Amino acid sequence: MSDEVISRIKQRRRELKMTQTELAKEANLTPAAISQFESGTRKPSFNTLSSLSDALKVTTDYLLGKKERGYEDLMADPRLKLMFRGMMNFKERDKETLYEFYKFLKTQSEIEVKGSEDAE
Numbered sequence: 001m002s003d004e005v006i007s008r009i010k011q012r013r014r015e016l017k018m019t020q021t022e023l024a025k026e027a028n029l030t031p032a033a034i035s036q037f038e039s040g041t042r043k044p045s046f047n048t049l050s051s052l053s054d055a056l057k058v059t060t061d062y063l064l065g066k067k068e069r070g071y072e073d074l075m076a077d078p079r080l081k082l083m084f085r086g087m088m089n090f091k092e093r094d095k096e097t098l099y100e101f102y103k104f105l106k107t108q109s110e111i112e113v114k115g116s117e118d119a120e
Helices: 003-015 020-026 031-039 046-056 071-076 078-087 092-119
Strands: none
Touching: 003 031, 003 046, 020 031, 020 046, 071 078
16 A cells, blocks of 8 residues: 555544544444554555545545545535535525635634644
8 A cells, every 4th residue: 555545544534533443433444454554554455445435535536646635525525415415405695695604614714723823
């Protein structure tokens, strides 16, 4: 397994603020298996990689380094997939409200990131 796959599994797990044990539970694996994958001492099978991608809410292509994260990865998250489907039926004013809320959350996230960088 390439270093990139190892890095992407570990990085995405951390982005989701998951422990190895939590990832193992979500992917129906053992914590020892996750540790071995992340250390590079064991390679996941394709089926295992598929389970990991589901648990990490990204595509297998992203984990394999074939693609950067994109629209397909958004749709790999069942919550976002449901949300996007529902939004298709929103009235235009509701879509505008949702867009304004998105901008607000994005700004808040940027402030939090800047604040944590300043604290370092």
